Amino acid sequence: MVFNSYTFIVFFAVVLFLHNLPLSWTFKKINLLLASYLFYAVWSPPFLLILIFSTILDFIVGKYLHSETRLSRRRFLLTLSLLGNLGVLGYFKYGGFLMENFGLLMASMGFEYQPMQSDIILPIGISFYTFQTLSYSLDMYKKRYAPEKSVLDFSLFVTFFPQLVAGPIVRPDELLPQFKVPHVASSLQMLQGLLLLTLGLFMKVVLADSLLAEPAEDVFASDAIVHTLDAWTGVLAFSGQIFYDFGGYSTCAIGIALCLGFSIRDNFLYPYGAVGFSDFWRRWHITLSSWLRDYLYIPLGGNRHGVFRTYMALMITMLLGGLWHGAGWTFVVWGGLHGLYLWIEKFFRDKSQKTIPPRFIYALITFFLINITWVFFRASDFTNAWNMLQSMFYSFPDGKVVLGYFSIIKVAIIMSATLYFHWKLREKRILAEFAKLPWWTLGIIWASMLILLIWSQESTSSFIYFQF
Secondary structure (H helix, E strand, O other): OOOOOHHHHHHHHHHHHHHOOOOOHHHHHHHHHHHHHHHHHOOOHHHHHHHHHHHHHHHHHHHHHHHOOOHHHHHHHHHHHHHHHHHHHHHHHHHHHHHHHHHHHHHHOOOOOOOOOOOOOOOOOHHHHHHHHHHHHHHHHHOOOOOOOOHHHHHHHHHOHHHOOOOOOOOHHHHHHHHOOOOOOOHHHHHHHHHHHHHHHHHHHHHHHHHHHHHHHHHHOOOOOEOHHHHHHHHHHHHHHHHHHHHHHHHHHHHHHHHOOOOOOOOOOOHHHOOOHHHHHOOOOHHHHHHHHHHHHOOOOOOOOOHHHHHHHHHHHHHHHHHHHOOOHHHHHHHHHHHHHHHHHHHHHHHHOOOOOOHHHHHHHHHHHHHHHHHHHHOOOHHHHHHHHHHHHOOOOOOEOOOOHHHHHHHHHHHHHHHHHHHHOOOOOHHHHHHHOOHHHHHHHHHHHHHHHHHHOOOOOOOHHHHO
């Protein structure tokens, strides 16, 4: 079930109706839990068992982790959680990838080995809810707070349907306390939630799917060198598509939760207005980058053990962050490039203690280099990525023309507007900016988004990050 479908509209209306009935808070939480299970089961009912397994495992492990005093037992319990969660994730997401690369390794050593054809289906959202439940076990190991006593509240924390399949990745201390007391949206929260839901759907359906997906697909689907202008247009189109697709999902999730009276933190803060690459990761997929920082980068040593250890921890974190996105070497290169950018930025900042280029120029340089990384993120393989890079940086008079002038102008206008608004709003919040508008201006903007949504509603494609 996707947010941009009529099925979800009916589903959400029923959930809202039941949530606002004058019934007990326990009944309402059970309603939300069952709704979340139904939301997930629509994709594939058998995979619901994996979600329930992960929930039960970490609830039990977390309980004993907090009370156990013997270090050996505590390490055993944490290992049990890590093996259970990462083992399932590794099998479904990386099983085929590992077997394929093992076969290539054997072939390079002169051994004939043909791995079985992988027919593993990736459970939707497994990367997201695995990290979410793992954060609970890791926090219990550190004894950061008391373990959750209610299996209902913990199950709802893991499966809360607005952010279940593509984030934001919520920490236990952010969501679990909200389940302790009744939450029903006020009139203002309902309006703000519906506005955010409309904005998120507009970003996904109108901008990502209807306007940017086609030129990106046309360029990256080409198996030949394309015209330089077409190559840059395709990369910029994907740059916008992935932001409006994933940022749109996060905006929808936050809006849906707000309609129910719950608060979920932002996942995107105008990332294409970032001044530098560390700033970019404070603005792009914020909940993942902060998770990797707190549960991977800092445990690896962070910046506490000298320059070499810091640089290694930084690169390992970004390489694994790339691999988290997909079982392919192109994703590893994408993460490696971001690690390299962060290395170079840290080197110059440590030397100069300040940003050398003017802020706006540095923001443009950041955006330019981010687009290079998107080539590896989007490309189907290294051949496709190499063809794109050649097309972007070398002039080929006989390069294949795949885009019309209308597509080029369309992408140029959308991405120019995107950069402008990201820069102007980089220190602001969208709801606060909406609140400053006269009611009639906000009404016109809201009505316009709804009209364009209705016009574009033939697009019901899944969100890009569902595959991760």
